[in-house]
Amino acid sequence: MKNTRMRAAVAAASLTTLALGLAACGSGGGGGDDDGGAEGGAVTIDAEHSVGAMEDFEAGTSFKATEPVELSLMYRDHPDYEVQDDWSIFEHLESDRNVTFSRTDVPLADWDQKKALLIGSGEASDLMPVTYPGQETQFVSGGAILPVSDYLDYMPNFRQKVEDWGLQEEIDNLRQDDGKYYILPGLREIPDVQYTVMINDDMWKKAGITEDPATWDEFTEDLAKVKEANPDLDYAFSDRWTDTTTLGALLNVMGPNYGAAGGWGYNNTWYDQDSGKYVFNGTSDAYKQLLETVHGWVDAGVMDPEITQSDDQARQKFVSGKSAAVSSNTQEITAYRTAIKDAGKDVTTRLLTIPGGPAGSNLAASQLSSGLMISSKAAEQPYFKALLQYVDWQYYSDEGIEFAQWGVDGETYTKASDGTRELNKDISWNAINAGAPKKLNTDFGYSNGVFLLANGSTQDLLESVMSDEVKEWTRSVLDAKEVLPVAPAPRLNEMELEQNSLLDTQLKDAVQAATAGFITGQRSFDEWDAYVAEIDGLGATQLVDTVNTALERQG
Amino acid sequence: MVTGTTTPDLAAVRSEPTTVKDTPGYRAFSVANVVVLLVVCAVTLYPFVNLVAKAFSSEGFIAAGEVNLLPRGFNVETFRYVMGDSMFWINYKNTVVYTVVGTFVSMALTTPYAYALSRRHLKGRTFFIGIAVFTMFFSGGLIPNYILVADVLGMRNSIWAIVLPGAISVFNLLVMKSFFENFPSDLEEAAAIDGLTTYGIFFRIVLPLSKAVLATMTLFYAVGLWNSWFNSFLYLDQKELFPVTVYLRNMIAAASPAADPTQDAVQIGANIQSVTMLLTVLPIICFYPFIQRYFVSGVMLGSVKG
């Protein structure tokens, strides 16, 4: 018995290191050759590889391949909408765009691992969507994926959106050691805001609070008031999302308001805009202040010290009324509300607008989201240019994105003259037309993460599928907060990356452990200096120095 | 011919005829024994009962932590959803096929090998044992195995990719070998004198009398195959070929809200875990009693006739 377990454990370990390992960035031999400046080296595609490509393809052109083209696609199969060969989306792509696919279907549960395995074994498909920026790094040095930055001449829609929405800096951060980037990310017109604290509004009202707190200090007061006004509560705030990171969601949302990165956003290094250099994040004064605030809640008895509890436990406490606040995102609110209704309770819940902090009212949100990689072998295919044009149209043109999200005007939805879209009555999507017999994704294949990036990219499309509540909330957060400028990403070479990786892990682990310790009170803040020394001993200075050196190299 | 008394089944064998009076000490022990075992049962059973309760409860009550031994908000929706999907049944059938074929292949490879290895006079025996033991510790890693099976051997999307790579479990092999080593040699001697070849001895003497260990190993292999998803994940591309474990894993992955922000939030609920577990475990539990009757005493009592 143990042997099967051992094999499985070894396999799992090697599987996950493979899947999640970010290989050395940078090409096998390349130095710092920066071809062609900001736009990357431009490669021209010859006639041999332009089978099926359109002559005049520009931003806004409606794409149709001049000859039928079949692309290989790694398809992520989501069990909620299992892929069907006769989906409307496939039919229309074939009839309207002359594009068909030979798919490799990979189930959702194993998507990342299987994708990594296939690429690692040399079986990358032409198109590999549902890839997050950063995930492509591990495949770069092996040469399996295409340096897309070399081919931007053929992607006018992409270039236009990057320009219109001011994303060049973020895109530049995706460059590898050789100056090129290897992923086409999803682009968003507005930053992605999803997480915040959800409150039990009834209990909040009982405490006489009518407005959202403007700062986290005000939130502290609110918590105390709520606990007093609702004596049945165990704790005013009982949180979740602690796994390898302590209080991942909460600290991620709070961090930027203090001038530090916390929770899921935790990075060992923090970019100091004033000095133009990186400093160590986990021991900065800003980070200390962040921890002191949260510790204050635990100390005052308004926050549940059991921060390591499972998500289920936290949810139970909120649903059963033992706690009045919990971290949430725009999807989870539906889950919480369903659970509350199922449990037979009648409670109003609300998302808070993210309060500000000592460093201002800041948001560290990205305008990039999951995108796609292209196999380097695609460049040898006769239909290569057509492939690029298709990708550009599908994922980055307004027409393509709308098609991927809503389907076909007249078939799945109707578009009024003022631009509002209405889904056909017999089709449902998320909260729209709930209960209708057919589903937009399951039955037709639209609103499918494989063909649609960033939930729609444009603000118009993004909001078109939001509920009013979420729409309002998103707008109010974006209004109240300032998006932090993008920090330049240091481009480490292969050796630096390998050496830094171990330091990175041990530092991160130590900081996370200490974060939990300080918050719960297991470690006292009197020990802070000892903690800083401990972290230094683990290699903090070395890490920061390596990063700054790389930064200077980039000039 | 070898004769034997009726073989008592394991559950009944107590190795102690009831003709002798028990000492008071032993009686006390028996009572204590029963009590302790009852406690063990309760402790073991509780989580399972809890699981069954959750499988039949509504999401809300589970989320509120109110489900303990009995279902609340009785709900068979998830069952209905899962069992109404034809792919579920196709995958279930696959699991059965893979398990049956795989167990057969595994036993066919392991048992003769174990027997051969148990013969101490076999030249090269240590070497052959060593070949097997070495693989317990050293393996090739993921990518070489994948390339071998999927590309070189071309077994992608075939049952052989599921059944072959793990066909021999060295653990099972060594245990079986140990059983064969302790098989009473006089029976084999007698059979040899009777003129039976190795094949004859193996098939007609040793195997029929080793039912306990054979049944045990069959059970181990079968359970391992039944629960396995790893090889399927590696080598199968087509949904129609998946075993039900992969189907259910996907279901759990989809039910987690962080799966994909563009998709419906929690469609089925967290009781999905309980439902999937139940559906996987039940057949095995029902299957086990059939195996149990093979757990019989294999050693013959009494005479070996000439």
Added chain:
Amino acid sequence: MAHGAGTVATVPPIDDAPPAPPPRDDRPRRARGARTTWRQALRKDWRLYSFVVLPVLFFVVFKYVPMIGNVIAFRRFRPGGSPLGDEWVGFYYFDMFIHNQQFWQVFSNTVVLGLLTLVICFPLPIVLALMLNELRSRRFKKLVQTISYLPHFMSIVIVAGLVLQLTAVSGTVNQVVEAFGGDAVAFMQQPGWFRTIYVSSEVWQTVGWGTILYLAALTTVDDQLYEAARIDGANRWQQTWHITLPGIRPTMMVLLILNIGSFMAVGFEKVLLLQNPLIYSTADVISTYLYRVGIQSAQFSYGTAIGLFEALIGLVLVLTANFVSRRTVGASLW
């Protein structure tokens, strides 16, 4: 009184049976000291070798051929590049983990957890099997058996969820503690408790299933030995000590040796699901460490190097255990 040292001595046959056969161990077919050549062996035992052919082929094809892949512990591997790595780096990766402080902490955690699991989880199925053996009621015995196997089938996800719930500050364990007048303890937030919790959950999950083999082994113990012992006036305990235990000793030794060899394979998934940053100092093992490190940069070669290191340890342990077992008890794997 019969004494079985890895063999089952049979009661001498009666009447018209042939005379008792010579002792079993190491029966030489020819004069001691003379070696059989391969040709002779093949000719005599070809049937046995026919049993060996297919399995050996299996091992070679499916196990040994892929083992070449381990060379990436000495070469730099890049996903998408050559599966055997791109360039030689010698012991670079071994150096990496030998000089890494976090690795050694994680290594010692693995060893401790593995040892604890071994020491505690090994004897318990034997005890349970013996207890089951003493039951008079056949139906009760069957019932207990079936129930005891259930935890083995529970998915790790569920078991972990269960453990977290039981050990929560408001969970069952603490409720009992408080009922006895104590203070609630946040078990999962204190490194000192992790080992106890982990091993307990392992015991719960594996004890029942582990009895199967022993119960099967118990059937091979000759009933007549018990008869003889009873006639000699031995009580139940003495019978157990002198007949039952030696009777199942071969099985015990095989399992012990095998478990020793694999004791470092502490379950990745369960530790991963149970751990959190507060208890890393005891709740982090090699496999979970590799999992996290792998997120930063290409550690596939690193992981393989560590894997080879672990494999070597396991192999040495098994060889030693086997040797010791052969010398002291007479039972061994080979």
